[in-house]
Amino acid sequence: MNSNIMINTANLTKYYGKRLGIQDVNLVVQPGEVFGYLGPNGAGKTTTIRTLLDFIRPTSGSATIFGMDIKHNSVTIHRRIGYLPGELELYGNLTGEELLIFLGKLRGGVEWKYVKELAARFDCDLPRRIKGLSHGNKQKLGILQAFMHKPELLILDEPTNGLDPLMQHEFYHLLDEIKKDGRTVFLSSHILPEVEKICDRVAMIRQGKIVTVDTIENLKARAVRKLEIHFARDIPKDKFIGITGVRDIVVLGNLLTCSVTGSLDVLVKAVAQFEVIDIVSNEPTLEDIFLAYYEDKHDVK
């Protein structure tokens, strides 16, 4: 049934005057999934999210949330979602507690016990005035206000921005609970390992256009890893040629560098014939993955 779909966009396009924001974005977010929206800064992640929330109006195309039109039903939709802005600015003259009370009242009341529980988990200093809080502490308040009314759908723009590793961990933990509840999360990020860790499916956006939508497994399988292997002695190059998924092999005496797509298994077994001193694996950058997808697209042509 169509109304079961959480977010559905159809050729969503936004131009700021002549400048492209996003073009023909088509996304379907299913209930219960943690959906990652991955892309470099300025790719159009925030534009997409702010369009979904009806802050900005699409130039063309349309979108629904819970099967309802984002423009005509924005108030009903907002009641059922939690939102964390990318560039979070809070009312500096209020304390954290006052802010949450205010936002809770706008939502017709929230379960204060749960708010307190969340505040304790994220170690929030609620009685303090927001003006004096660090960026990370403001971000924690931002997370609290998005989660406190237990919304069915969470739309989070770079949620871990400014959080220290401990709090990031707590946040991932919270997402797990949301997932267990069967609730849905749509989050943007420019950090690949983060998305790998928490998302079921990922859409990648670059220069306003969706590059691919795929599961994390497939994404990982296609990810190109650059390996540097240091051997004890010089090695022959021909032993490594023709291994599936291994490309760009360069041998310089006892040093081998190559690019690997997918599983490392066959390569590692080939390498094991020789005495290995060190293996350096460089995680693919976001740009590497985008390029890999771009090359694929051109290959298909």
Next chain:
Amino acid sequence: MLNNVFQKALRDQWRSLLSWGLGLVVLAVIMAAFYPSISSMTSINQYFEELPKNMMQMFIGTEIIDYTSPVGYFSTELFSFMVPLLFLIYGVGLGTAVIAGEEDRGTLDFLLANPVPRWRVVIDKFGVILVSMIALAVVFWAGLAISVAAINIEISLLKLAEATLGALLVAMVFAAFSLFLGCLKGNRSVSLGVSGGLAVLTYFLNTLGSIVNGLKDYRFLSPFYHYMEPNTLKNGIDPGHTMVLVGLILVFFIASIPVFQRRDIAV
């Protein structure tokens, strides 16, 4: 005090309102306190009579009035310039802050992410402007009324209230206009600058219009004309001119809703 957008905005306004109110009361007290010494200086009237008639009209008003009378004194010192100006500065500042100010600071995003329609935000914010301005006017009037009564100046407290209402209305016109600009553009400097500029322009349109023949026919375009022309402190409220001011306020307020409803919110 944090149950809805209106209460929150009023709460934000509280301190500023208090200091403005205090300032206006001090102004009222000082002006009233000076009156007894002015009233005995009959030579002042002679001084005014020696001024060119045009200049008199420009700064005091069309009607030549006795400066040493209470009505003449308070019209000239408070209601012809100072009080509407102060109300106006406060009102335009507030009209700018409630939408454009919040948008500039970047807090409008997560406010609108709540189940609150945009039209409701505009109505609540306008409500705060209205309530704050009325509160300011009442405080000023009370300060003036008490001072006038304490010093035994013979002037109608009702007429003082009516003149204060007039100043409130002319200031509200520009406050509502700055709200409208904020809803239209969401830029603080545009909202503040254009409203302020328009206030200065229309003020001079009215005052110069009283002496320059070519401008005379256009004076009705100035809200200040509808405020000054009835000489409310002497004659009481004029329903026609008052309706014009109220109408302008309503037009700007109502126009704010669709323009805000329609446009993109800046990041």
